[in-house]
Amino acid sequence: MKLPSEKSAGRRKSRPTFESLQPHEIELADFFVRMAGILGVPRSVAEIYALLYISPGPLDFDHIQGRLGMSKGSVSQGLKFLRGHEMILSVKEKGARRERWQPTPSLAASLVALLRSQVLPALEQAQPSLQRVLADVQQHGANPEVVERLTRLNRWNSRALELAPLLLPPPGA
């Protein structure tokens, strides 16, 4: 099933044409796009993941670009993101020049990595900040209820920070 098309005279190497997405592929992509949205992950990234997820084997750069009809730049950045969060793996065939991509075996692990990368830095950065705010408020002899609130917030943050390694274990554990 290959449309020859594209004037293609004798010259080799006219860039191949790709089928556009099938209805069921679109539906799965919509699902991933929606879920990704919750975590603030851009559409193009979710689409790439969905395509790899529903494809019977690893795909290379050009296939991804062709089937999704998106720019090189987006594909490159999307793959970078997915790689960075260990959501995809490259399968480099021996004699081949190009890399081919497929989803990491565990989607669950991927999601954990994603969450981790969003939440942990925020919690870490917050720690000193929250402590300063609490100190400030106590100094200025503020309302006891406010002091209480901020104390609780601080405790929360610390606990979350302690628990994080358990709930969102780093890749090597």
Added chain:
Amino acid sequence: MKLPSEKSAGRRKSRPTFESLQPHEIELADFFVRMAGILGVPRSVAEIYALLYISPGPLDFDHIQGRLGMSKGSVSQGLKFLRGHEMILSVKEKGARRERWQPTPSLAASLVALLRSQVLPALEQAQPSLQRVLADVQQHGANPEVVERLTRLNRWNSRALELAPLLLPPPGA
């Protein structure tokens, strides 16, 4: 501590001036803005919440607008959002015309409500969609690995839907 300012001749009712935020208030707002960002909640909403959180008592519309220097529209929409997610309460004093707002006692409960409202609808909407995709893929006699992946995805979604009431209990429970 009240700046008289504003040419204010004898006429009553020049709109009052409000102090701009103190450094520690800004720092707390930054914290909330950052956390809200993870959940896709806009800056203005986080700022309003932060202000109520660090204020010694409930604040009315004009105070919020004045101290944060934001538009009426934003304050109105922000309060609507926070109300909708049960993150703030109004304290209506007897003889008073205007409502005054303060944070709900439990920030934890508020966050749960927020998460719930984002995640649950997505999971529910996904269910039939995922089932259709799986059926489609099975019909077209696709790669067994893909079928396996989609089956797992379906199971996950169902489980999440079952567990949701436990992890993200609705307000009345």
Added chain:
DNA sequence: CCGATGTTTCAATAATTTTTGAACTTAGGC
């Protein structure tokens, strides 16, 4: 090294989301 293929970068553009403010609605006091 060279030339060609494959990929990344990043400034410009497009798309999306948030904020504003003026017109409109609602509710209370008289």
Added chain:
DNA sequence: GCCTAAGTTCAAAAATTATTGAAACATCGG
């Protein structure tokens, strides 16, 4: 009922975020 203060709505503007594509870079086989 009318008038006014209080709050809401929503179209337009501003701000932010995502995407594109052309130029730069990297890497491999010869």
